[in-house]
Amino acid sequence: MMYSEKVMDHFMHPRNVGEIPDANGIGEVGNPVCGDIMKIYLKVEENIVKDVKFNTFGCGSAIASSSMATELIKGRTLEDAWTLTNKAVAEALDGLPPIKMHCSVLAEEAVHKAINDYRVSAGLQLWDYKEHDDIHAQVHGN
Amino acid sequence: MSGRSVYLDYAATTYVKPEVLQEMLPYFNVNFGNPSSLYSISSVTQRAIDRSRERVAGAINAEREEIYFTGCGSEADNWALKGVAFANRRRGNHIITTKIEHHAILHACEFLESNGFEVTYLPVDQYGFVDPDELERAINERTILVSVMFANNEIGTIEPIREIGAICRNRKILFHTDAVQAVGHVPVDVKDMNIDLLSLAAHKFYGPKGVGALYIKKGIKIDNLIHGGGQERGKRAGTENVAGIVGLGKAIELAVSEMELENLRLSGLRDRLITGLMKIPHSRLNGPKGFSRLPGNVNVCLRFIEGESIILLLDSMGVCASSGSACTSGSLDPSHVLLAIGLPHEIVHGSLRLTMGSGTTDEDVDYVLEVLPGIVDRLREMSPLWKEYLREEIKV
Numbered sequence: 001m002m003y004s005e006k007v008m009d010h011f012m013h014p015r016n017v018g019e020i021p022d023a024n025g026i027g028e029v030g031n032p033v034c035g036d037i038m039k040i041y042l043k044v045e046e047n048i049v050k051d052v053k054f055n056t057f058g059c060g061s062a063i064a065s066s067s068m069a070t071e072l073i074k075g076r077t078l079e080d081a082w083t084l085t086n087k088a089v090a091e092a093l094d095g096l097p098p099i100k101m102h103c104s105v106l107a108e109e110a111v112h113k114a115i116n117d118y119r120v121s122a123g124l125q126l127w128d129y130k131e132h133d134d135i136h137a138q139v140h141g142n
Numbered sequence: 143m144s145g146r147s148v149y150l151d152y153a154a155t156t157y158v159k160p161e162v163l164q165e166m167l168p169y170f171n172v173n174f175g176n177p178s179s180l181y182s183i184s185s186v187t188q189r190a191i192d193r194s195r196e197r198v199a200g201a202i203n204a205e206r207e208e209i210y211f212t213g214c215g216s217e218a219d220n221w222a223l224k225g226v227a228f229a230n231r232r233r234g235n236h237i238i239t240t241k242i243e244h245h246a247i248l249h250a251c252e253f254l255e256s257n258g259f260e261v262t263y264l265p266v267d268q269y270g271f272v273d274p275d276e277l278e279r280a281i282n283e284r285t286i287l288v289s290v291m292f293a294n295n296e297i298g299t300i301e302p303i304r305e306i307g308a309i310c311r312n313r314k315i316l317f318h319t320d321a322v323q324a325v326g327h328v329p330v331d332v333k334d335m336n337i338d339l340l341s342l343a344a345h346k347f348y349g350p351k352g353v354g355a356l357y358i359k360k361g362i363k364i365d366n367l368i369h370g371g372g373q374e375r376g377k378r379a380g381t382e383n384v385a386g387i388v389g390l391g392k393a394i395e396l397a398v399s400e401m402e403l404e405n406l407r408l409s410g411l412r413d414r415l416i417t418g419l420m421k422i423p424h425s426r427l428n429g430p431k432g433f434s435r436l437p438g439n440v441n442v443c444l445r446f447i448e449g450e451s452i453i454l455l456l457d458s459m460g461v462c463a464s465s466g467s468a469c470t471s472g473s474l475d476p477s478h479v480l481l482a483i484g485l486p487h488e489i490v491h492g493s494l495r496l497t498m499g500s501g502t503t504d505e506d507v508d509y510v511l512e513v514l515p516g517i518v519d520r521l522r523e524m525s526p527l528w529k530e531y532l533r534e535e536i537k538v
């Protein structure tokens with residue numbers, strides 16, 4: 001399998017790895033079939049993603065997608081961060097092999113979960129989020 | 143990128159040894175005649191094929207007329223199963239195999255199931271061994287064929303082939319073994335082990351890719367898989383891959399002559415590598431230790447991390463390896479072999495296979511043992527599971 005240079009760069013030198021001890025939004029997602037896990041930590045201040053970090057158990061493209069997703073939302077407003085899609089993550093990485101697209105879905109879902117986790121703790125209303133069951137089904141064929 | 147290059151994926155394929163390549167070369171351009179033609183330049187290629195057939199027969203203690211060349215190991219496996227199943231259909235429709243076979247066997251069995259055959263997939267124990275008693279109990283009056291691999295390509299388990307062969311002979315059931323990982327690496331004797339059909343492939347013992355052979359004991363009823371011209375005594379059509387067949391013959395002869403010494407050398411390297419890897423915390427060896435493990439095979443699970451990531455980082459240090467992780471499989475199915483020995487999905491995820499061969503040196507083993515712990519640490523530092531373990535949220 002061939003990854004783009006961008007994917008390899010983010011895999012070899014992942015940005016924003018780690019945990020935020022005083023995070024106020026945490027999103028953890030796992031792909032039940034593949035068994036991979038991604039955890040995103042947010043530090044939100046005045047509606048801005050001040051800091052973001054991740055921990056990921058998964059393949060090269062899962063690690064690269066986490067890294068890229070954190071870069072794409074860092075410093076953005078929550079509204080902006082919410083518009084993050086797996087497609088945007090994959091495109092920013094110069095593409096992912098079709099069978100690896102679901103790894104970028106993990107990143108999208110983890111970010112959305114973390115944002116909603118923050119909104120709960122801040123007493124805000126949850127934003128509607130539709131999980132990508134279709135992509136899992138497409139990749140795993142069940 | 144480091145300057146070093148350490149190939150540790152010999153079970154996937156080997157390079158072609160120079161002596162082998164040397165023998166093959168004239169059959170591309172000088173001795174290129176079609177072996178089926180009548181003019182005299184073709185008798186050279188005919189003789190070359192016959193010579194190769196003799197060498198293969200000699201390597202596994204078969205007769206020359208019992209060796210049929212094929213396009214690869216997968217073809218030999220498919221031919222053995224489908225050819226025997228269809229030719230013996232009147233005698234019965236039941237086949238026994240194992241859960242840890244190569245996909246060339248498993249998918250051929252699924253095809254036969256969709257054509258009215260019944261297949262029993264025997265489980266294996268925690269080391270990957272088939273239990274001969276369990277195999278005997280699975281035999282019924284409709285059983286026509288047993289197919290058990292000689293040695294497993296992932297975890298290196300060498301199956302009790304002689305015992306299984308004896309059971310099959312007593313019960314008058316045909317016995318096929320996929321010996322693709324065994325031939326040229328461990329002693330194989332089709333007479334002594336009561337093997338009726340055996341698959342092999344040249345590219346696993348320093349021959350070229352795209353050529354294999356099926357041994358079919360004299361007198362066995364088998365249908366053709368490839369229909370066409372009269373090559374291989376009417377049993378396998380297609381103009382012969384003459385250079386490939388010559389390479390296979392040279393490679394098998396060479397491998398058998400070097401086997402004893404090479405096995406001693408490789409099993410020493412293997413055991414040193416295993417001992418070193420077991421010093422990494424939360425690592426486990428998959429497959430057996432000692433004589434019933436292929437001399438060049440090492441397979442470990444490294445907990446809390448994923449195999450593709452390990453392989454990519456090893457690659458960046460110049461090391462070629464493989465994994466049974468779902469993320470590396472191309473179909474996102476984790477290794478059926480590691481699942482069959484009882485490992486849960488998340489542990490299969492962290493599997494790493496390092497297979498050694500002719501080019502592997504002591505320094506290569508040292509190098510892997512030097513770089514791998516750092517790679518494991520680096521990935522664990524990123525892993526949410528490792529963090530949970532450190533916080534004692536996961537028990538091991």
Ligand SMILES: Cc1ncc(COP(=O)(O)O)c(C=O)c1O
Pocket residue numbers: 153154214215216217219244246291293294295320322323343352354
């Ligand atoms: C046990 C086993 N059987 C069959 C095969 C298939 O051989 P080939 O790739 O030559 O078709 C392999 C090779 O990967 C193997 O390891």
Ligand code: FES
Pocket residue numbers: 034036057058059060061062100103468469470
């Ligand atoms: S995390 Fe399993 S394929 Fe990407």
